[in-house]
Amino acid sequence: MASARGGFGYFADRFGHLPEFFGWREMTTTIELPATVPAPLEPPPAAGARGRPSATRPEPSPTPAEPSDTFPDGPPAGSAEVPRKVKVALGIAAIVGGTVMGAIGFYLSFGNLSQAGHTVFGFSEADAPFFAVGVDVAIVTCLVLDLFMATIRTSWPLLRLLAHVMTLASVYFNAAAHGAITENWDKALSHGLMPILFVIGVEAGRRILVHQAALPADHDVIPAHRWVLAGRTTWRIFKVMKLWDIGYNEVVTRERQRAIFNAWNEYKAEVAKAGLEEGSEAALARLPKKLEPFGLTVDEALALPDRMARQELRRKQEADKRARELELEKERAEHEAEKERLAHRKEMAALTADLTATEGVAGAQARGAVAEAEAKAEAQARAASSLSEAMESREAAEARKRAAEATAKAREAEQRAAEAEAAKVAALAKAKTDQAKVREAEQRVAEADAKAAEAQKQAAEAREATARLLRRAVEAEDFANLTQRQRRVRITARMLLAAGEREVTNEEIAAAIGVKSPGTASEHRTEAVALIKGGYPQYDPEVPPRTEA
Numbered sequence: 001m002a003s004a005r006g007g008f009g010y011f012a013d014r015f016g017h018l019p020e021f022f023g024w025r026e027m028t029t030t031i032e033l034p035a036t037v038p039a040p041l042e043p044p045p046a047a048g049a050r051g052r053p054s055a056t057r058p059e060p061s062p063t064p065a066e067p068s069d070t071f072p073d074g075p076p077a078g079s080a081e082v083p084r085k086v087k088v089a090l091g092i093a094a095i096v097g098g099t100v101m102g103a104i105g106f107y108l109s110f111g112n113l114s115q116a117g118h119t120v121f122g123f124s125e126a127d128a129p130f131f132a133v134g135v136d137v138a139i140v141t142c143l144v145l146d147l148f149m150a151t152i153r154t155s156w157p158l159l160r161l162l163a164h165v166m167t168l169a170s171v172y173f174n175a176a177a178h179g180a181i182t183e184n185w186d187k188a189l190s191h192g193l194m195p196i197l198f199v200i201g202v203e204a205g206r207r208i209l210v211h212q213a214a215l216p217a218d219h220d221v222i223p224a225h226r227w228v229l230a231g232r233t234t235w236r237i238f239k240v241m242k243l244w245d246i247g248y249n250e251v252v253t254r255e256r257q258r259a260i261f262n263a264w265n266e267y268k269a270e271v272a273k274a275g276l277e278e279g280s281e282a283a284l285a286r287l288p289k290k291l292e293p294f295g296l297t298v299d300e301a302l303a304l305p306d307r308m309a310r311q312e313l314r315r316k317q318e319a320d321k322r323a324r325e326l327e328l329e330k331e332r333a334e335h336e337a338e339k340e341r342l343a344h345r346k347e348m349a350a351l352t353a354d355l356t357a358t359e360g361v362a363g364a365q366a367r368g369a370v371a372e373a374e375a376k377a378e379a380q381a382r383a384a385s386s387l388s389e390a391m392e393s394r395e396a397a398e399a400r401k402r403a404a405e406a407t408a409k410a411r412e413a414e415q416r417a418a419e420a421e422a423a424k425v426a427a428l429a430k431a432k433t434d435q436a437k438v439r440e441a442e443q444r445v446a447e448a449d450a451k452a453a454e455a456q457k458q459a460a461e462a463r464e465a466t467a468r469l470l471r472r473a474v475e476a477e478d479f480a481n482l483t484q485r486q487r488r489v490r491i492t493a494r495m496l497l498a499a500g501e502r503e504v505t506n507e508e509i510a511a512a513i514g515v516k517s518p519g520t521a522s523e524h525r526t527e528a529v530a531l532i533k534g535g536y537p538q539y540d541p542e543v544p545p546r547t548e549a
Contacts, residue, residue, distance in 0.1 A: 098201040105198030109136050109174055112191050116177035135173060136198075139166045143202050150210065157221070163199075170195040222248055260294050264308055279305060366417040373410035380406055485524075486542060488513040492521075493528035493536055 113132030117123040123131050142163035149156055174195055175181050175188035222241075226234045237251050267290050268278070276283040288301040296304070380403040482490070492509050510521040534541060 094204075098205060101201050102198050105194040105201075106136055108191075108194045109170060109198065112174045112177040113170075116173055120176060121173075135166065135170050136195075139163050139170065139199060140202060142166065143206055147206055147209065151213070167195065167199045170199075256294060260291065260296070260304075263290055263294065264304065266290070366413070366420075370410060370413050370417065373406060373413055377403055377406040377410055482542065488515070489524050489527045489531060490536070490540075492524045493531050496525075496528055496532065497537070 110129070110132045113135055114128045117128035117131040118125050121131070142159045146156065146159035146163065149159065171192040172181075175192040177191055178184060178187045181188040222234060222238055226237075233255065237248070237255060240246060240251050240254075241248060267287060270286065271278055271283045284302055284305075287304060288296075288298045291301040291304065491513050495504055495509065495512055504525075506518040506521040506525065509525055510516065510518060513521070513524060515521055515524075531540070
């Protein structure tokens with residue numbers, strides 16, 4: 001025994017690096033999820049002890065509640081570790097056994113498919129071995145490609161489906177290698193067993209690598225047992241995964257949190273309906289059974305009220321924070337709008353000042369021209385006076401003439417300036433008058449539209465009243481059992497009433513009442529006119545009045 005233990009220790013020390021070489025991690029007897037679970041806010045109570053009642057009362061939140069993200073999803077801590085030597089021995093045994101099983105399965109499958117390819121499926125002796133290799137290698141290649149694409153985060157489920165289809169094909173080819181399957185069940189099962197074992201070994205190795213490396217392919221495939229146990233919720237999970245491109249584990253976590261949150265709301269409603277106080281012993285005693293379908297332990301269920309209260313407080317704080325931020329954004333928007341209004345007012349004031357300055361410059365130029373002309377005229381007048389005092393000559397006369405002309409030009413400039421100012425005032429007055437006329441015209445158009453609408457309404461009411469009277473007249477005629485001629489006379493009367501001012505010809509009357517002679521139609525017209533003058537359709541002397549119920 002000592003020698004055996006020493007040999008095993010040497011074997012473990014010699015090959016103990018194989019798990020690290022293949023990327024394996026330390027394994028325990030429990031399955032560990034790759035996602036980390038946040039530690040509970042408070043230490044759980046001791047095993048077998050009832051947690052203390054929660055003294056926290058959740059306050060109502062102004063915002064819709066969200067599922068809590070603090071529910072533990074992993075296994076309970078403290079599970080026993082498997083010794084390293086045992087894990088190494090199990091790993092080596094799995095590798096050796098899987099290799100031997102794969103080699104035997106491949107060898108037997110190769111022999112069966114080579115023989116069946118030539119004798120059953122019609123391949124030549126030279127091509128039959130390639131057929132056998134192609135079927136088995138296709139299975140391994142599809143699985144390896146699927147694993148490789150998962151490592152680079154580009155999973156393609158079609159590869160695994162193709163691998164499983166090729167597996168079924170390999171089983172069928174091996175089972176059919178020695179005759180019809182229905183006639184040789186024992187041979188079919190024995191020859192189809194090894195391909196199944198071979199593929200199972202490859203799939204097991206793939207699952208180990210995917211799990212240890214936490215590859216996406218391990219989390220984006222819904223397990224088959226979930227479709228059987230909870231088909232309806234599994235379809236909802238599948239729909240969310242495909243519509244929003246979310247991994248399986250994340251969707252399951254969300255659904256579990258949402259289910260626990262809904263159960264918590266149902267629990268609060270049941271407690272309130274039963275008249276129990278939240279946090280009391282009787283109320284808390286309902287929680288473990290209520291949350292049992294969701295995988296929560298007793299301690300986790302009893303700690304749920306405190307967790308939900310903290311989540312409620314956090315949501316309320318976040319809602320208050322969002323409200324403050326929204327109020328701040330509104331104030332900033334109002335401030336920016338006020339800045340834009342002030343900038344617009346400033347721009348309008350600058351434009352008004354520029355216009356005023358332009359008008360002032362034009363007026364100043366006109367006044368300057370007048371003053372300059374007056375100054376020149378006055379100077380010329382003084383010069384002319386001095387010359388007249390010195391001598392009365394032709395030059396003095398010409399100077400007086402030029403002075404008169406300058407004075408006339410100055411007066412003409414003043415007149416043009418006055419005319420320009422008057423034209424400006426007249427243009428402003430005309431613009432105001434035009435605006436008043438436009439408003440008056442719009443008001444008249446609106447009044448005309450209103451009168452036209454009222455007239456149309458009254459015409460429609462009159463037409464409706466006439467139609468109602470005609471319907472009543474027809475009903476009365478039917479009730480009175482009138483003769484054929486009396487009915488034709490009333491049809492003619494209704495035609496004349498419906499035509500209004502338009503002239504109805506005898507041909508039209510004849511076509512309407514079904515007679516051929518225009519003279520007969522004229523007689524009917526005469527009787528119809530007399531009937532209308534007698535008050536038809538309000539009053540018909542030949543039809544007794546009907547009392548409406």
